[in-house]
Amino acid sequence: MNLIVLIFILILMILAVFVVAYLLWRLINLDATARNIAHPKLLSFLVAGTQNGIGIFTYLALRRGHDIQAPLDNPKLREKLKISVLLSYVLLMLLTICLLVIILKY
Amino acid sequence: MLIGEQLKKIREEHLLSQENLAEILDVSRQTISNWENTKSYPDIERVMRMSEIYHLSLDELLKGDTKMVQSWLDATDSKRTVKQLVVLLLINLLALIGLLIFNQNIWVAVSLMAILAICVVSCFYLLIKLI
Numbered sequence: 001m002n003l004i005v006l007i008f009i010l011i012l013m014i015l016a017v018f019v020v021a022y023l024l025w026r027l028i029n030l031d032a033t034a035r036n037i038a039h040p041k042l043l044s045f046l047v048a049g050t051q052n053g054i055g056i057f058t059y060l061a062l063r064r065g066h067d068i069q070a071p072l073d074n075p076k077l078r079e080k081l082k083i084s085v086l087l088s089y090v091l092l093m094l095l096t097i098c099l100l101v102i103i104l105k106y
Numbered sequence: 107m108l109i110g111e112q113l114k115k116i117r118e119e120h121l122l123s124q125e126n127l128a129e130i131l132d133v134s135r136q137t138i139s140n141w142e143n144t145k146s147y148p149d150i151e152r153v154m155r156m157s158e159i160y161h162l163s164l165d166e167l168l169k170g171d172t173k174m175v176q177s178w179l180d181a182t183d184s185k186r187t188v189k190q191l192v193v194l195l196l197i198n199l200l201a202l203i204g205l206l207i208f209n210q211n212i213w214v215a216v217s218l219m220a221i222l223a224i225c226v227v228s229c230f231y232l233l234i235k236l237i
Contacts, residue, residue, distance in 0.1 A: 031237050056233045068151060075151045076132045082234050089230050093223040097216070104215055 002106050009099045016092040023085040024048040028059060031080065034073035035066035110144035116167070117142075118161050127227060131155055187232050194232075198225040 025048035030039035042086035043062075117127055117138075123173075124138040131152055140146040148156070150209050201222040208214040 019165060027234075027237060028152075041193070053229065053233050056237070060233075060236055066206075068154070073151060086227075086231055088223060090227055093227050097223055099221050100219055101212075101216055104209060 002102060006102055009102070012059055013092065015093045016039055016088060016095055019088045020085060021048045023081055023088055025095075027078070027081040027085055030074060030078055031063070031068075034068050035062060036069055036072065037065055037066050058085060065070075079098075085103070109147065110142045112167070113148075113156070116156075116162070120160060122153040127156075127159075130159060153229060191229055191232055193226045195230050198222060199231075201225065 025044045027039050027049045028044035032043050032060045039041060043059070049055065050058075117124070124135045124142075128135045128138045133152070137146070143149050143161075153164065153167060157164050160167065198223075201218045205215060205218045205222065207217065
């Protein structure tokens with residue numbers, strides 16, 4: 001029974017990881033496009049694919065000097081994506097805690 | 107002149123109602139009212155949009171409202187964000203050490219894990235906020 005729950009949580013966690021990565025990809029892609037940075041899709045893929053937030057740090061350093069060009073931006077979508085990515089990350093954390101609790105308990 | 111008064115004056119000159127402008131900028135009417143009463147400041151993107159709508163340069167639109175510029179600087183203060191990140195990472199480290207020591211007591215372990223998760227989410231939030 002515990003093994004089934006464990007596998008179920010693990011599958012949900014993997015799904016949550018992909019959702020976070022996808023939403024982050026969209027957010028970075030939107031920001032990079034609004035800033036007219038070259039190869040926004042590739043860049044956002046690289047940023048979303050890294051762990052420990054190092055990709056985001058690198059992106060923040062890279063985008064210096066590239067100002068937002070208002071006509072290319074979509075503030076509504078940007079805010080929506082920020083909220084979505086945070087919520088999915090919170091979900092991922094909760095699933096991680098559940099997984100660790102089960103592992104620690106049994 | 108404060109930015110609020112300035113925004114109200116320019117909006118009225120362009121014969122726009124608060125509702126019209128709110129619709130164009132994709133914010134609520136209350137938000138426009140708050141800007142005009144200097145209860146809050148518009149973000150840089152919205153100011154840029156307004157400068158486009160009114161065909162004014164940012165310089166003309168802001169007219170020396172240093173308070174608002176300061177609020178933007180605070181919002182993008184990367185130094186402060188870095189400090190907050192360092193504090194959060196230290197708490198994270200302590201929680202992790204605590205978890206290694208007290209992992210026999212399930213409730214202590216769960217509490218430490220919750221702290222750990224809150225710190226990680228907070229770090230992530232700070233980074234996302236900067237984007």
